[in-house]
Amino acid sequence: MLSSIKARVIAFYMTVLFLTLSALGVFLYFSLHKIVYNSIDEGLRSRARALATLVTENDEETELGLSDDLMRDYTSPRSNSLFQIRRIDGSTLGKSSALRDLDLPFQDGRGRTSFETILLKGEPTRLINFYVREDTSRGNGERKPAPKSKGHGLVVQCAENIEERIDLLQRYGVILFLSIVVIMIVSASGSFLIARKALAPIEEITETVDRISESNLSERVTGRNIPLELKGLAASFNRTFDRLESSFQRQRQFAADASHELRTPLSVILSHGEIALRRERSAEDYKNALAAVVKAAGMMSEIVQKLFALARLDTDKFELRMEHIKIGDVVRESVKMLKPLAEQRDITINIPSAETVAVRGDHGALLELFTNLIDNAIKYNNPRGKIDIFVRMEPVFVVTEIRDTGLGIPESDLDKVFDRFYRVNKARSKEIGGIGLGLSICSEIVRLHGGRIEIKSKKGMGTTVTVYLKGDKDVAQS
Ligand SMILES: Nc1ncnc2c1ncn2[C@@H]1O[C@H](COP(=O)(O)OP(=O)(O)OP(=O)(O)O)[C@@H](O)[C@H]1O
Ligand SMILES: [Mg+2]
Known part of the structure; x- marks a missing residue:
């Protein structure tokens, strides 16, 4: 399914985008959630503190010192203020009239101020249990009723309906979710268009490459759109x-x-x-x-x-059986094979004395190479001519030179003699018996050995063929 680059790019991009947006959405939602609840809790804490200041205690009993105005405000049935003031044992000292016959949930023995969200008359409500003694013992500076005896204390409970705030948070969550969905859809279409545009040149190249066939090999991949x-x-x-x-x-x-x-x-x-x-x-x-x-x-x-x-x-698959080969030995072997031909034309061949110079090569191929070159030096030599063969060591290559005193090659033909079937003088070659493949074979053999072959000549002044083959140090040093 994801075999195309386009699909992979889009899938990767969409996954990264989805994860980023989701993380951002969760972060934004919970940030607002925290801000809203903090503000509710702070409001409840201030109200609880304010109520706590109105409690007076004397030797006999604890009383609520609410002024008439405040009392009216807190206890009016129309007031939304929900509070209940309890003794530490849970018995109620007073409560707002909005609560009517309801009691705010109270769990004994918590001992510290706590917040919780409860369902009051089926509606979500935030509740604070404000421990007056505990709060004052922390030295927060407010006026505190001095407890008379151990175990004596008050819990001010304040509650606030938070249905609207929860609604607000839910709406915010839905908006965030919808925004993520919309961004994802827009981004998916955008990334599809971008990927299609970015990959169009590849399709163009593929089409051109498909068009190019054996019969149409001259066409090339071109275009201004190629990035x-x-x-x-x-x-x-x-x-x-x-x-x-x-x-x-x-x-x-x-x-x-x-x-x-x-x-x-x-x-x-x-x-x-x-x-x-x-x-x-x-x-x-x-x-x-x-x-x-x-x-x-x-x-x-x-x-x-x-x-x-x-x-x-x-074919590049041609396998050479590489071994240590003393150049002098192969040259001598070639000369031996061609001796009858040289004697027939009364040609003298001086062979190298360099005994130790060696290359790494295929014996059969090197024999073919030198036989072809010496064959040429005999065939295209003058009767009673001379052939000198030199071998020398250079830093990388072993250099073999075959010099003859023959017809030479015109300068204009020098770069063509390695072409297949090329002969300088066809009529003359035919007479001599050449078919024009010898030097092509030589250059292939040298190429396969990682070396090179050069030819220098002047018409009527003889020819020098130089072969460069990689030296074999092991043998050369021995
Ligand atoms: N030593 C040389 N002196 C003068 N001409 C040469 C010499 N070597 C090669 N040539 C010229 O280069 C041509 C190509 O040589 P190459 O060895 O490829 O072919 P060939 O000798 O004609 O035929 P083949 O070697 O296939 O029997 C020859 O026909 C000849 O004209
Ligand atoms: Mg030849």
Whole structure:
């Protein structure tokens, strides 16, 4: 039920508001309650004190010394003054005529002034039991009748009908309650409107994100209404879409390039096969046709193998089996594999002597990396050329340089040689046998190892490829 942010915000806000208003309402109600009862009690206490001053005692008995006027006022049946003066044993000394034959409730033995609310003739009435002796013994300075003997004392009881005050308090309580209800309703609608307005940009962003699909990857989350807090979210969505778009673009380009590259050997196979089958041919012709088919199939196999390697490396899930690897060992292994090719072209390879320099890497992937780079240095070298391989330690990286004395790469092509299927001179590459995936594979391998690869070259002046891989200190120190 509270799954939406809007509902949660409103519920939280309303709960806090309800609790605050309720606490305030209770506080206000009881404050007024206290003020009203204090004022009633103070009134009753003053009347009781005034009555107490009118009591006189002599040796024989205690008497009420009410003046005629006062007596008239207190005892007139029309008077609302309710009082009853009792001895400490509860016997009545005098009472107001408004009480008629009723007695005010009296409990013997309380011994101190007390207030209580009683029902008198079915109406709420506040009553004070004012102990004269006790009150005077506290030294409150009023004129006091001196008790003659121990146990002798007076209780002045005054009462006041408080029905109207209770009504007033009840009305006040109802008004407070209704005010809270009205404030809650107004606040609920207000908070609903505020929440809806505040969350509108999120809905806008959701709609835009929903609209963006594979076929519509160029749209972005924009809008003047996007508040500051959501700008970061929108920017991060846009960055994700940028990456997705360029990734889709690369995938499309890759698929187009791959099918294009595969089409050439396929058409060679098809055409040679068709021509050979068209009529009876000599054994020599069949042999030639089959040789062409095998060469094209071999090229296809190499393309497929490299595409597969790239596809595996391209996913970030590709798992490297990291271990301590001495760079010198991997380079030597690569050179050994490529030795026949180098000898064929009479190319000298000088391998590094740095025995201890090591990196943390995947053996198979690093072998592939150096084989590709040295393969290039042989393929694009001049006959009887030279290849120098250097390894050195830098603070973070182990740097491997492969320098050749070959054709070099024009400056304008340098930043493109890592693109898939890019070859500087297509015709020449075809002749040499390159398909343009070697350096792409190299850059993926280096990226997965957290390193980088750079290429420097000048046309006709040879090429230097530099690989930076993170050094493995344990082995480097050993
Ligand atoms: N050492 C080098 N000297 C001169 N040109 C080079 C060198 N290395 C790479 N290149 C150029 O860069 C291009 C891309 O190299 P890359 O290794 O990616 O592809 P390839 O060698 O053509 O094919 P593959 O390695 O997939 O068999 C090459 O076609 C070549 O033109
Ligand atoms: Mg290559």
